[in-house]
Amino acid sequence: MAAQTTISFRGGSARVISRTDLSTIPEWQRAFDHVAKDHRFYEILEQTLDGAFEHHYLVFEDQSGRVRGIQPVFFVQQNLVEGVPALAPIVDRVRRHFPQFLTMRVLMVGCAAGEGHLGILDAADTEWLTIALLATLETYARSSGASLVVLKEFRLCYRETLERFTENGYARIASMPLTTLALRYRDFDDYLNALSKATRKDLRRKFRRIEKAAPIELEVLTDVTPLVHEVYPLYLQVHERSALKFERLTKDYFCALGERMGDRVRFFVWRQDGKIIAFSLALVHNGTFYDDYLGLDYRVALDLHLYFQTFRDIISWAIAQGLEGYCSSPLNYEPKLHLGCDLLPLDLYVMHTAKLLNPIMQRILSLAGPTRHDPVLSRFRNAQEL
Secondary structure, eight states: OOTTOEEEETTEEEEEEOGGGGGGOGGGGGTTTTSSSOHHHHHHHHHHSOTTOEEEEEEEEETTOOEEEEEEEEEEEEETTTTOGGGHHHHHHHHTTOTTTTEEEEEEESOTTSOBOOOBSSGGGHHHHHHHHHHHHHHHHHHTTOSEEEEEEEEGGGTTTTHHHHTTTOEEEEEEEEEEEEOOSSSHHHHHHTSOHHHHHHHHHHHHHHHHSSOEEEEEESOOGGGHHHHHHHHHHHHHHOSOOOOOOOHHHHHHHHHHOTTTEEEEEEEETTEEEEEEEEEEETTEEEEEEEEEOTTTTTTTTHHHHHHHHHHHHHHHTTOOEEEEOSSOHHHHHHTTOEEEEEEEEEEESSTTTHHHHHHHHHHHOGGGGOTTGGGSTTGGGO
16 A cells, blocks of 8 residues: 555544654654653664564544544564464364465554554543544555454553444454563562462572572663674574564664663673573563563573573562562463462454454454463463453
């Protein structure tokens, strides 16, 4: 679709533009001020992710011409059963004859590397923008050759607002949730004492084993560019072990974050005998620590219990900084359960552009939904919120 396409609806219009055109719209600088990943983050993603994503931006204006919201969207060719092992044998057999089975072009609303948010300029515009999106997305998807429209990974707090979508042909499907931890502790030992006896015993055993090894040193940076060739392979080691893969970050992504978002981004680098053995990428915003990506050297990670070493150091640092909350990316739920975390649900809102196929597709997606196949999630104390 042409970059300057305009879609009209009752009450206003939406212009489809490219990133280069955003410089002509001053409101873009404010569109995501209320969240950790602001407008700079979306620009970085488009500039540094690989070619799997086709990015655009919807600029919503009311009838007076006032900009009421700017919503990033992107197209992707998506395998709809990615990360669902139970369906893999059946799907693989079908794909021998029909390679594109359950793979289709999808219009996604939100963020290619993180949870979705509405690109409002003012809280009072939330309802207006929701109505505008609902009036625009189906038309835009069809004219762009997309079979599915997906609002990607919107938090629980959006459910009431986005109920308009479920009332108009969209299905709400649980995505893999984030996890959270309230940092109401004096230090890490105080936090440790709040955990179960069995977990305390297990963690102390792990930490004693770590202390017997060569010392592990931590450095906290706002720019990892000088070290990116050392830390990036560690990110890839963790990424390749994940059953669910959506985006694959690049070296340029890590460098750009430090260069352009040094006020929010933090890189944690752990060394042993001068060699980097672990690193973590995080953002800090409005009192919350967002733990986004972890990298580990698996030649030593399991023997040194590096996951727990990094967690201890991060929580200790966050408490010392006076932060009030810790938020971790999806997956790896077993240790997070025992570490006292709660789930932070994320929802997908999904609609097929072919009305007759929509009920069938929604049924398939609800059965293939990733949360249905994770045995740990139901054991969290707030699992009913998914």
